[in-house]
Each structure stands twice: as C-alpha cells, then as structure tokens.
Amino acid sequence: MTGFYKHIALLACLLGTAPLQAALVRVPADKPTIQEAINSASNGDTVVVSPGTYYENILFRGKNIVVTSRFYETGDLGFIQSTVLNGSQPIHSDTSSCVLIINGEDSTAVLQGFTITGGQGTKWADEHGAGTYREGGGILIEQSAPTIRYNFIVNNQAVNTSGVASAGGGGIRAGDGNPKILNNVVASNKGRYGAGIVLNFTGVTLRNNILTKNSGGQDYGGGALWMNNSGSMGKTIENNTIAGNSVLGVYVWAGSSVMRNSILWANTSPQIAAHSGGLSVTYSDVQGGWGGTGNINLDPLFADSTEILRTGSPCIDAGDTNAVYNDIADPLSPGNAHSPSRGGLKNDIGAYGGPGAGMLPFFGVPTGIISSGINLPMNYRLEQNYPNPFNPSTNIRYSLAKRSTVVLELYNAIGQKVRTLIDGEQSTGTYGVVWNGKNDAGGHVASGVYFYRLRTDSFTAVRKLLLLR
Numbered sequence: 287m288t289g290f291y292k293h294i295a296l297l298a299c300l301l302g303t304a305p306l307q308a309a310l311v312r313v314p315a316d317k318p319t320i321q322e323a324i325n326s327a328s329n330g331d332t333v334v335v336s337p338g339t340y341y342e343n344i345l346f347r348g349k350n351i352v353v354t355s356r357f358y359e360t361g362d363l364g365f366i367q368s369t370v371l372n373g374s375q376p377i378h379s380d381t382s383s384c385v386l387i388i389n390g391e392d393s394t395a396v397l398q399g400f401t402i403t404g405g406q407g408t409k410w411a412d413e414h415g416a417g418t419y420r421e422g423g424g425i426l427i428e429q430s431a432p433t434i435r436y437n438f439i440v441n442n443q444a445v446n447t448s449g450v451a452s453a454g455g456g457g458i459r460a461g462d463g464n465p466k467i468l469n470n471v472v473a474s475n476k477g478r479y480g481a482g483i484v485l486n487f488t489g490v491t492l493r494n495n496i497l498t499k500n501s502g503g504q505d506y507g508g509g510a511l512w513m514n515n516s517g518s519m520g521k522t523i524e525n526n527t528i529a530g531n532s533v534l535g536v537y538v539w540a541g542s543s544v545m546r547n548s549i550l551w552a553n554t555s556p557q558i559a560a561h562s563g564g565l566s567v568t569y570s571d572v573q574g575g576w577g578g579t580g581n582i583n584l585d586p587l588f589a590d591s592t593e594i595l596r597t598g599s600p601c602i603d604a605g606d607t608n609a610v611y612n613d614i615a616d617p618l619s620p621g622n623a624h625s626p627s628r629g630g631l632k633n634d635i636g637a638y639g640g641p642g643a644g645m646l647p648f649f650g651v652p653t654g655i656i657s658s659g660i661n662l663p664m665n666y667r668l669e670q671n672y673p674n675p676f677n678p679s680t681n682i683r684y685s686l687a688k689r690s691t692v693v694l695e696l697y698n699a700i701g702q703k704v705r706t707l708i709d710g711e712q713s714t715g716t717y718g719v720v721w722n723g724k725n726d727a728g729g730h731v732a733s734g735v736y737f738y739r740l741r742t743d744s745f746t747a748v749r750k751l752l753l754l755r
Contacts (some may be wrong), residue, residue: 293522296714301395301511304382305715308328308330308331308332309327309328309331309332310331310332310334311323311326311331311332311333311334312333312334312335312336313329313333313334313340313353314338315333315336315653316399319340319342319365319438320333320335320340320342320344320353320398320487321342321344321370322348323335324344324345324346324349324351324353327351327361328349329349329350329351329394330351330394331349331351331352332351332352332354332358333351333352333353333354333367334354334355334356334358335353335354335355335356335368335400335459336355336356336369337355337356337365337368337728338368338369338370339370339372339629340370340371340604341372341373341374341375342371342372342373342384343373343376343377343381343382343383343384343385343386343405344371344384344385344386345385345388345423346385346386346387346388346389346391346395346432347389348389348390348391348483349391349395350391350392350394351394351395351396352359352394352395352396352398353396353397353398354396354397354398355368355369355398355399355400356399356401356592357369357398357668358398358399359398360482360670360674361644361670362669362674363436363645363646363647363669363670364669364670364676365399366399366400366401366436366438366646366647367401367438369399369400369401370382370400370401370403371385371400371401371402372384372403372404372405372441372632372717373385373403373404373405373424374403374404374405374406374735375404376696379406379445380408380409380420380516381408381409382406382407382408382423383405383406383407383408383421383423383424383425383426384402384403384404384405384407384423384424384425384442384553385397385402385423385424385425385426385621386408386422386425386426386540387425387426387427387428387430387432387465388426388427388428388429389429389430389448390429390430391430391431391432392430392431392432392441393431393432393433393466393551394433395430395431395432395433396432396433396434396435396437397425397433397434397435397437397582398433398434398435398436398437399436399437399572399646400437400438400440401437401438401440402424402425402437402438402439402440403424403439403440403441403442404441404442405422405424405425405442405443406419406420406423406425406442406443406444406446406728407420407422407423407426407442407443407444407445407446407453407455407456407459407744408421408422408426408587408659409446409449409450410422410426410428412486413428413429413461413462413487414487414753415457416451417450417451418449418450418451418505419450419451419452419453419454420446420447420450420452420453420531421444421453421454421455421459421484421630422444422445422455422458422459422484422750423443423455423456423457423475423476423477423722424439424444424456424457424458424472424475425439425457425458425459426455426459426463426664427458427459427460427461427463427465427488427602428460428461428463429461429462429463430463430465430662431463431464431465431466432465432466432467432546433465433466433468434458434465434467434468434470435467435468435470436468436469436470436644436646436647436734437468437470437471437647438470438471438647439457439458439470439471439472439473439475440471440472440473440474440475441475442456442457442475442476443456443475443476443502443607444456444459444476444477444478444480445476445477445478445502446454447478447684449716452478452479452505452506453477453478453480453505453521454477454478454479454480454484454505454506454512454517455479455480455483455484455512456476456480456481456500456502457472457475457477457481457482457483457497457500458472458482458483458484458488459480459483459484459486460483460484460485460486460490461484461485461486461487461488462486462487462488462517463488463489463517464488464489464490464491464517465490465491466490466491466493467483467490467491467492467493467495468491468495468642469493469495469642469644469646470495470496470646470647471495471496471646471647472495472497472498472604473496473497473498473500473502474500474501475491475498475717476499476500476501476502477502477503477512478499478502478503478504478505478506479502479503479504479505479506479507479509479537480508480509480510480511480512480537480540481500481501481502481503481508481509481510481529481531481532481533481705482497482500482510482511482514482531483497483510483512484512484514484699485511485512485513485521485596486513486514486515486546487514487515487516487517488517488519488629489516489517489518489519489520489521490519490522490523491522491590492520492521492522492523492524492526492595493510493522493523493524493525493526493640493642493645494524494525494526494528494637494638494640494642494644495527495637496526496527496528496637496646497510497511497526497527497528497529497531498527498528498529498530498531498593499530499531499532500531500533501531501532501533502524502532502533503532503533503534503537503748506537506556506561507508507534507537507539507559507561507753508533508534509533509534509535509536509537509709510528510531510533510534510535510536510557511526511528511535511536511537511555512536512537512539513536513537513538513541513543513565514538514540514541515540515541515563516541516542516543516691521544522544523542523543523544523546523548524544524545524547524548524640525546525547525605525611525633525635525636525637525639525640525642525643526545526548526549526636526637527548527549527593527636527637527638528548528550528551529549529550529551529552529553529559529586529588529593529595530551530552530553531553531554532554533553533554534553534554534557534558534559535550535553535557535558536550536557536558536559536565537559537560537561538557538558538560538561538562538563538564538565539560539561539562539563540558540561540562540563541563542563542564542565542566543563543566544566544567544568545565545567545568545570546567546568546569546570546605546606546611547569547570547605547606547611547633547634547636547639547640548567548570548571548588548635548636549570549571549593549601549635549636549637550570550571550572550573551571551572551573551585551586552573553573555573555574556574557573557574557576558576559689560570560680560685562676567581567668568576568580568581568606569581569602569604569605569606569607569633569635570582570635571586571600571601571635571636577700580604580605580606580607582600582601582604582635584600584601585600586599586600586601586635586636586691587600587601589601589666589744589745590743592646593636593637594626594638594666595628595634595636595638596744597628597744599628601634601636601639602629602634602669603628603632603633603634604631604632604633604634604635605632605633605634605635605639605640606633607623607632610641610649611630611633611640611641612631612640613627613629613630613632613633613639613641613643614627614635614640614641614643615631617701617737617750618697618701618737618739618748625639625645625746625747625748626643626644626645626646626747626749627640627643631744636753640733642688645747662720665683666686666687666742666744666745666747667684667747668682668685668738668740668747668748668749669682669683669749669753670749671721671738671749674751674752675751675752675754676721676723676751676753676754677723677724677733677753677754677755678722678724679720679721679722679723680720680721680723680751680753681714681718681719681720682694682707682718682720682721683717683719683720684713684716684717685715685716685717685720685741685747686712686713686715686716686717686742687714688714689711689712689713689714690711690712690742690743690744690745691710691742691743692708692710692740692741692742693706693709693710693739693740693741693742694706694707694708694709694716694719694738694739694740695707695738695741696721696736696737696738697736697737697738697739698734698735698736698737699734699736699737704731704736705721705731706719706740707719707738715724723753731753732753733754734752734753735750735751736750736751736752736753737749737750737751738751
C-alpha cells in the first residue's frame, strides 16, 4: 500500500466509523465559527473548516467528532498552511489554549489539518496535587485519548507564571489519558518546561512528528519533549525527529519510557537527561552518543530545512530491523521505500521513516502568523494536484530548493509510464504545470487512477491523481 493510499485509507477509517446519520458541518458555510460548528455537532459528525484564519479558542465539549480542514479530501498539505486556528484573542486570559480536549474524548475525536498558533496556555490545577500551572499553549489534553494528526503547531507558548507554579507544554500538553499524536510539526513554541510537548502521567502514541526550534526550559529540566510517568497505558515513542531546539531534546522528570527509531540532534546539550527514572533508546541517532541496541552518533544529513534525509544519510535503512517497522513500499520501484522515506524497505530513523511516514506540514512562514521569524530557505515540495478528481485538466505545482535537473512523469495504476511532463533543468523557484487529459499531446488518456512523480538530483516524491470522464 502506497503512502498516499495508506493516508487516504486512514482518513476513510476515521471518517467512516461514524454512524450512517453522521453529518458534515461546514465552516463558514453552515456555521460561522468552528466552535459553533462543534456545539451543533453530535458524536460521529465531521466539522470541515474552509481555508482562512479563525481567531478562536475551541473546546471539543466531550464530543467524539472529527474537526478537520479540507486536507481530509485529498491529503493536500496546502490546506494545513491555509487553514489557521489563531488563539491569540481568548475570551478569558486564563483559558488561552488554541484547542482544549479535556472531557473524556476517545480516539475518534480527531483534530487534523490546521496551522495552530498564538495560544498562551490554560491555568490548570494539577490532578496529582502538584499545584496550579499554565499549560498547553497550542493544545491542552486531559483525561482524553484524541487523535492529533497532520497539524503545524507553531508559535504558541506557555511561559506566563503569574499566579501559577510554572508553565509548560508550549505546543501540546497531555495528561492522564492516551492520545495519538501523529505526523505533526511542533515548531518555534516556548515553555518553561516541555517547550514542545509535555506528557504528564499519560499514555501516548507519539509517532512521525518533528519537534524543532522550540525554546525555553527554565524550569523542571526543560526539554523539547518533557515526560513524567507513563500513566496506565504506557508510551509508544517512535520515528520522531527532535532537532534544533534551544533546549535539550528529551527530559524525563520521573518514570521510565522507551524510544526507538528517532533522531535527537543539535538540541541544547545534553540531548537526553533525567531527574529520576530514565529513557531506554534503541535504533536512534543521538548526538554525543547513547547506549542501546542499534544507536548511532552521526550527523543525520538533513537535505533541507524540512529535516528530510539527504541521499547518503546514515539514518537511511538504520532503524529497527523488525519488519513491523519497515518503510512503506514504493509501487513504482519494487524493493524500495516510498517517498518521503528513502533507500530500501528497512526503517529509516526519524520522522520520515516507518509504516506511518508521510510528507509533513510545510515548515515555511505562513503570511501574517509568525512574527518572531523562522528564516528558512525554500524547500523541495511536490503539491497535490488541484482539482482532484478532475475532468479534463488539473494543476500540478512543485518547488525547487536549488537549480536542478527536473523530471516530472505520469504513470498508470500498474506502474507503466504514460507521459513525461517535464524533463530539463530549472532554477530555484515554484512551478506549475497544467495537464489536460483530454487534449494531451500524446493523445486521449483514459479515465482512472494515475501517479505523478517528481525527480530531481536529490529529491523524489510521488502523488496520486484521479481523471474522471
């Protein structure tokens, strides 16, 4: 199953578990705000948010619903960047998290496909008697098990210590539950502990995320990822990249956790530390070294600012040897991994490896959102064609980080090449190709499923399109 097929299957599963009477509530077509749409929804419903900036601080209200941008339709990452939940204008200053999921929601409560920014955290009495804290700048989860996936969680903070013992979980704070946190970018958040993510007395599945450029860490040992005890469910921490944070990588306050197939690099030294308890690490790339089976201490060789691996990276095919951790197979290249994984089928260490890998939300600077500035160069990108499905023509856009030899080809469902759309050298920039399946220069093309593949000197990506007649 390709990465795209697997991604769509997961979305279908999430949306398909709803009862037959489940409704789509569209924002702003049906309701003007996301919160009003949530208020009107029932378990199993889906709230679909159109592109735009929404100045809201939303509460799931115990409802097991999907709240998504239009990303769910085709997996187009562009909808993540263009659908912004900005929590910088809260009604109550002590409830300033962008999203609160705190009423026992389960894994069918899904938040996906948003840029989440501007949150300041919520004043919160610790259930274990440790005092009152301000936590969860972007997302606050308590006694719940939601699915948080394919979001860009950026420029939130939990740093205000007025009236509280401390503040943490700049991007996400989860406690006393068992959330699934999958395929997110958690970047440029601030927290006095857990600048990126706090996991407090909670189980978790933390997989295929990037934590980068988070900062702070003045209290309780800091850490881009901060953990305290595991809760009753335990922690699954696999294929994450924790790199370039102005705070140490992982801090364990208490308890023991296990991490595998992950990169910890270029964070404030040391990469891993503990107050008590510890972290068992295997098949990971840890700067400075860390004892454990399969661990390495080598520059991961990121290809660009998205922290995708460069060809020749020591992290390619270096993860856990058990086949359950294998990368997704490329249907157009048997025996090789599907982009964004690289090399063969053995697990790639880091966020772009393993069976859950996919292209992550774009790291760039969304207009009008980031004031502190993430000065990133242009990245290689292959966007989802639009419209999709289409008849007869569609647009394919891609970006080049440097002058490159570019080949853009079209394949049918059984891997036969149908057309070469681009074959030549192009300069740094963003390009668009319009393909008309009816008036194609090579003749009429039948309706059906096709794949388009972009290849450069150092980047390969594949996406699916659907031509209808």
